[in-house]
Amino acid sequence: MKQIILLISLTFASLSFTYDKDFSEPNGETTEFKSYRKPQFPGGERMLSQYLLKSITYPQEAIKKRIQGKVYAEFTVEIDGSISGVKIYRGIGGGCDKETIRVIKDMPKWIPAEQKGKKIKVKQALPVQFYLPRKKR
Secondary structure, eight states: OOOOEEEEOOOOEEOSOOOSSEEEOTTSOEEEOOOOBOOBOTTOHHHHHHHHHHHOOOOHHHHHTTOOEEEEEEEEEOTTSOEEEEEEEEOOOTTHHHHHHHHHHTOOOOBOEEETTEEEOEEEEEEEEEEOOOOOO
């Protein structure tokens, strides 16, 4: 039986900009931009990795065509922790893009981001790597 490996890159990229200092407006008023606490998968990155490894099935089309690489997905963590707006901004085809979307949409609610004690919605990026081992000769 062929061994199929799925690597999950847990480098999350928040698509929001945050600053830790004040900026002066032209009218002399100061606008304060504070950093925020990022949203988190329940149990943290280790549990997210386990969830993805357990949930993702390498698509048969991708196996047959030996398609591999990273699928870059984007989604929003809403103020209630639910996931919305899932889309692929760089895919590899072969069913891998659809599988990534399916698994992200099925995720449990996240712990939402907070700024100044208030829950906020934040866009997140998640790269998922699909990798097939070399064929034995």
